[in-house]
Amino acid sequence: MKLSFSAEDEAFRAEISGWMADHLTGPFARLKNRGGPGDEHAFFEERRAWERHMGKAGWIGVGWPTSAGGRGAPLSHQVIFYEEYARAGGPGRVGHIGEGLAGPTIVAFGSEDQKRRFLPGILSGDDLWCQGYSEPNAGSDLANVRTRARLVGDRWVIDGQKVWTSLAHVSDWCFVIARTEDGSSGHRGLSYLLVPMNQKGITVRPIQQMTGTSEFNEVFFDGAETAAENIVGKPGEGWKVAMGTLAFERGASTLGQQMAFRNQLDEIIAIAKANGRAKDPVMRQRLAEAWIGLQIMRANALRMLSQAGNPELPREAYVSKLYWATWHRDLGKLAMDVLGPEADVFPGEPGTYELTALQQLFLFTRSDTIYAGTNEIQRNIIAERALGMPREARA
Amino acid sequence: MKFAFTEDQLLFRDTVRDFLAAECGPAQVRECAAGEGRSPARWAKLVEMGLTGLTVPEAQGGLGLSLVDGVLIVEEAGRAALPEPLVDQIAIAAPLLAAFADRTDVAEILAGIAAGTVKLAAGHPLDPFVADAGDADYLLLGREDALHLVPRGRVTVTAEVSVDPLRRIAAVDWTPGNDTLLSADPAILDRMLDLGGLAAAAQGLGLAQTMVDLAADYARTRQQFGKAIGSFQAVKHHLATVQVAIEFARAPVYKAAFTLAPRDISHARVAVIDAAAAAARTAIQVFGAMGYTYEVDLHFFMKRAWALAGVWGDRHYHLARLSRMVLSDDAALGADGTFADK
Numbered sequence: 001m002k003l004s005f006s007a008e009d010e011a012f013r014a015e016i017s018g019w020m021a022d023h024l025t026g027p028f029a030r031l032k033n034r035g036g037p038g039d040e041h042a043f044f045e046e047r048r049a050w051e052r053h054m055g056k057a058g059w060i061g062v063g064w065p066t067s068a069g070g071r072g073a074p075l076s077h078q079v080i081f082y083e084e085y086a087r088a089g090g091p092g093r094v095g096h097i098g099e100g101l102a103g104p105t106i107v108a109f110g111s112e113d114q115k116r117r118f119l120p121g122i123l124s125g126d127d128l129w130c131q132g133y134s135e136p137n138a139g140s141d142l143a144n145v146r147t148r149a150r151l152v153g154d155r156w157v158i159d160g161q162k163v164w165t166s167l168a169h170v171s172d173w174c175f176v177i178a179r180t181e182d183g184s185s186g187h188r189g190l191s192y193l194l195v196p197m198n199q200k201g202i203t204v205r206p207i208q209q210m211t212g213t214s215e216f217n218e219v220f221f222d223g224a225e226t227a228a229e230n231i232v233g234k235p236g237e238g239w240k241v242a243m244g245t246l247a248f249e250r251g252a253s254t255l256g257q258q259m260a261f262r263n264q265l266d267e268i269i270a271i272a273k274a275n276g277r278a279k280d281p282v283m284r285q286r287l288a289e290a291w292i293g294l295q296i297m298r299a300n301a302l303r304m305l306s307q308a309g310n311p312e313l314p315r316e317a318y319v320s321k322l323y324w325a326t327w328h329r330d331l332g333k334l335a336m337d338v339l340g341p342e343a344d345v346f347p348g349e350p351g352t353y354e355l356t357a358l359q360q361l362f363l364f365t366r367s368d369t370i371y372a373g374t375n376e377i378q379r380n381i382i383a384e385r386a387l388g389m390p391r392e393a394r395a
Numbered sequence: 396m397k398f399a400f401t402e403d404q405l406l407f408r409d410t411v412r413d414f415l416a417a418e419c420g421p422a423q424v425r426e427c428a429a430g431e432g433r434s435p436a437r438w439a440k441l442v443e444m445g446l447t448g449l450t451v452p453e454a455q456g457g458l459g460l461s462l463v464d465g466v467l468i469v470e471e472a473g474r475a476a477l478p479e480p481l482v483d484q485i486a487i488a489a490p491l492l493a494a495f496a497d498r499t500d501v502a503e504i505l506a507g508i509a510a511g512t513v514k515l516a517a518g519h520p521l522d523p524f525v526a527d528a529g530d531a532d533y534l535l536l537g538r539e540d541a542l543h544l545v546p547r548g549r550v551t552v553t554a555e556v557s558v559d560p561l562r563r564i565a566a567v568d569w570t571p572g573n574d575t576l577l578s579a580d581p582a583i584l585d586r587m588l589d590l591g592g593l594a595a596a597a598q599g600l601g602l603a604q605t606m607v608d609l610a611a612d613y614a615r616t617r618q619q620f621g622k623a624i625g626s627f628q629a630v631k632h633h634l635a636t637v638q639v640a641i642e643f644a645r646a647p648v649y650k651a652a653f654t655l656a657p658r659d660i661s662h663a664r665v666a667v668i669d670a671a672a673a674a675a676r677t678a679i680q681v682f683g684a685m686g687y688t689y690e691v692d693l694h695f696f697m698k699r700a701w702a703l704a705g706v707w708g709d710r711h712y713h714l715a716r717l718s719r720m721v722l723s724d725d726a727a728l729g730a731d732g733t734f735a736d737k
Contacts (some may be wrong), residue, residue, distance in 0.1 A: 144619070208690060209688055333672070340711065341709060342523075344706070345523075370686070375680070380629070394621055
């Protein structure tokens with residue numbers, strides 16, 4: 001066991017922190033601490049330029065294997081990368097779905113040809129991806145996918161609807177699970193397709209969130225097409241590939257997420273000290289408990305990532321989503337309680353609906369315990385897979 | 396001893412509930428939020444039903460009812476997320492002014508409230524903003540332990556934006572004068588805060604119930620895994636837990652409306668703030684991703700509850716006040732003390 005960083009690690013730290021200091025300047029300076037969940041609408045084009053800028057310098061795919069065009073960085077470097085990115089106020093990454101989900105899935109399950117065609121666009125920051133999983137009747141019951149794809153000549157023709165598709169309105173590609181076997185149901189008969197977004201057969205409708213802004217969408221496929229070779233895995237193997245993608249959601253990017261959480265907690269503590277609520281014994285305890293929760297998540301992530309390469313997901317992987325989602329939702333409430341009456345007033349002019357960063361945090365964290373598997377589904381997974389309990393009775 | 400409402404009180408409550416269900420359903424609230432934010436037509440009907448004069452003394456043309464009657468109506472206003480400022484008239488302004496009805500000008504204002512020709516807004520020094528100040532004819536404002544009755548023409552109003560899209564708040568700039576003084580009784584502003592706290596608590600109760608009702612309706616119809624999601628224990632237990640919190644907040648609110656005792660009001664306030672926060676959190680969870688959208692009505696109720704949790708003394712304030720009362724050296728303890736109402 002080793003929890004400290006080596007001299008070589010520190011040299012890497014100097015490299016990334018130096019690069020951030022040199023580059024998050026000029027036109028990019030105003031992107032500091034902007035974007036990310038709840039703030040995806042902010043400076044989108046500028047953040048897209050920043051993504052390309054990072055790509056040019058080789059900072060996309062830090063943890064990807066070198067054979068896939070990544071840096072093949074060890075865990076310690078990935079930890080450091082996310083620490084320094086957050087410390088510098090690095091903006092929310094517009095390419096995170098490609099880098100964190102689509103790319104690793106193609107690396108793990110894709111053909112050599114797919115790797116050649118799709119990975120460079122992710123690594124350069126040119127191609128943005130979105131995830132076509134949920135449907136109106138396939139939320140928690142994800143296997144109830146009804147979007148269909150038929151092979152017609154050398155094209156897949158896709159009809160159906162996806163929903164809650166984050167960033168679909170700006171994405172170039174979507175990975176879609178679609179039913180490709182007639183009469184199949186549940187996990188069987190699904191395929192994992194890579195579909196270009198910019199085509200006549202696809203309509204994207206933004207969904208307005210309670211924040212007043214939109215970052216996820218409904219996506220309608222009406223005879224949409226993609227080339228026959230744009231299938232990851234074999235026809236009918238879509239569920240296996242999709243679950244592989246979900247496992248990457250629990251990967252190294254959670255380290256970056258924790259740094260964002262750290263920044264938020266720091267801001268809340270600073271406000272509590274400034275406005276006197278830090279003197280209140282109840283608030284003091286809640287702040288200390290939030291700090292404890294953050295340390296737990298960090299330790300759990302390091303423990304989980306140290307076992308990367310183990311094909312079986314360890315129990316600590318199953319518990320992480322439930323834990324961070326609940327912790328973060330409670331942090332949003334804590335932020336409002338620390339702010340007191342000030343929390344109830346928006347900063348903009350009458351007639352506008354602008355939120356402060358902490359108000360955005362509060363409202364957006366209402367969804368943390370829902371997306372990427374609700375708390376209820378997470379508890380079922382923990383009970384059934386980690387504890388071996390019988391599956392819940394289903395109709 | 397009888398801790399229950401009369402049949403008349405409940406009948407009146409039901410009448411108002413039916414009226415608001417027809418005139419102020421979620422679709423109408425949404426329409427209001429997208430438009431002018433207030434409905435003069437609905438206000439006229441509320442006046443016609445005599446609701447603005449609910450707690451105005453009969454001598455001034457009101458119904459002369461108490462806050463025990465009023466609390467049920469305020470709860471209904473919360474349940475519907477009523478945008479118009481009915482609650483401020485019946486639960487804050489009229490009860491405060493009624494004590495000064497021997498003054499001719501005050502009697503005229505009370506008569507105006509009952510007739511629907513005069514609207515009041517109320518602001519305690521604890522709160523930086525006053526709700527519906529811009530539209531009010533008079534404002535009840537506190538300054539240095541005294542309560543003032545200030546005509547709209549004597550204040551400057553600067554609108555701010557509330558998290559609740561239907562709440563109109565404003566900073567109010569004004570100068571007290573001898574001619575605006577209503578009362579210099581050192582207890583008067585505490586009384587105002589208590590009335591405001593009770594009003595916010597009763598509305599919060601209604602809001603919490605609506606959020607649970609909306610979520611329960613959804614859980615009965617939304618299907619996943621081939622079944623209504625409400626059939627899963629993980630979902631139904633969530634809602635049952637919140638309903639427990641609501642019921643355990645309901646009794647303190649009704650008791651506070653009867654005693655108007657500061658400790659009961661603080662208790663009611665804390666219980667309702669917690670129940671409404673749990674209702675909002677749980678209802679969103681039950682609705683899943685839909686619950687996080689603007690397209691589902693839930694957020695109107697959640698945002699109203701959020702805004703009301705921050706005014707008339709927030710949770711922090713009322714818990715601190717309660718702990719001072721409970722822990723004071725002369726606090727009554729023991730068999731005849733703990734439950735005593737004095």
